[in-house]
Amino acid sequence: MSRHSSKLAAALLSTAVLTGVGGAGLAQAQPAVPPALAALFDSGSAALGSSTEAPAPDAPRLASIDNFRDVAGTGAGYATADGGHVNKGAFYRANAIVPNEADMATLTALGLSTVYDLRTDDEVGKKPDVMPPGVTYKRIPILSGNIDEMLGKIEKPDDARKMMQDMNVAFVSGTVEKAKFAELFTELANTDGGGQVFHCTAGKDRTGWTSAVLLTLAGVDQKTIMDDYLLTNEYVKDSVAKSIAGLKAAFGDKYVNYIPLVTVEESFLQAGLDEMAATYGTIDKYLTDGLGLSTETIAKLKAKLVD
Structure with a gap:
């Protein structure tokens, strides 16, 4: 590994900015977000989903787990193609689960059954x-490829974007990734009890793909799925600001090359969705032919997602 990629990996690890790499604590400085990033943080909408009926309670906002949210969205839950809504309280997505005292009490009150940790050792x-x-804790680590090698090739922002796009393609086509996602979706389908949570480090890439698959299976339209994916930029904007400060301290003006690694952009998820469409055609074919899930398992997932 080159000295440059070693330095970059250390900076990313120290600021916990790259979901696939992981990290320790976030940088302590809390500067204002650079103006160029304002558009990123305004992506998505927290008001997706609505209903004239009394909806189930929305997922709480957690200060210490800032990307914790209900896969079904807010209000009545995301609308489906058949006129229904995604069931709230069935599946939650998150970043690393290290709650403070108040958030621990909130999580306890949700009556969760299982947490799936998608991170590496x-x-x-x-x-x-x-x-x-x-709450039952289960590890299903999802990651492959030489991260240090990929980081060492980043010389401009588009290189970082390409890395994130390739990661999402690998979620669909990678042998290791497919096996692990098959394990995860099988567990989500067959585990009974309260709500289930899946998460990685930042709750944006492995977690984002998992959520997009579930929403696609439920029959949610692609625009809503993309808007939901982009909500990460809104939920974690304070953490991203800290991460960017760490990158700027480490790399000076070159820090802009690595900003795509700490946010989500439409092209990241779209690369995975395009790969799924090109290779399998439909979500069901991806789950059966790609991941090897049985029709019974898929039916169980659908039943949990929509009534």
Whole structure:
């Protein structure tokens, strides 16, 4: 590994900015977000989903787990193609689960059944989850490829974007990734009890793909799915500002080359969705032919997602 990629990996690890790499604590400085990033942080909408009926309670906003949210969205839950809504309280997505005292009490009150940690051993070692009482913890690490080698090739922002796009393509086509996602979706389908949570380090890439697959299976339209994906930029904008400060301290003006690694952009998820469409055609074919899920498992997932 080159000296440059070693320095970059260390900076990313120290600021916890790259979901696939993991990290320790965020940089302590809290500067204003650079103006060029304002558009990124304004992506998505927190008001997606509405209903004239009394909706189920929205997922709470957690200060210590800032990307924690209900896969179904807010209000009545995201609308589906058949006129229904995605069931709230069934599946939650998150970043690393290290709650403060108040957030621990909130998580406990949700009556969760299981947490699936998608991080690598290094990521978990730096920031292990802390579980609410009675919640089952399961590890399904999802990551492959030489991250240091990929980081060492970044010389401009578009290189970083290409890295994130390739990561999402690998979620669909990578042998290791497919096996792990198959395990995850099988567990989500077959585990009974309260709500289930899946997460990685930042809750944006592996977690974002998982959520997009579930929403696609539920029959949510692609624009809503993309808007939901981009909500990460809104939920974690304070953490991203800290991460960018760490990158700027480490790399000076070159920090802009790495900004795509700490946010989400439409092209990242779209690369995975395009790969799925080109290779399998439909979500069901991706789940059956790509991941090897049985029709019974897919039916169980659908039943949990929509009534």
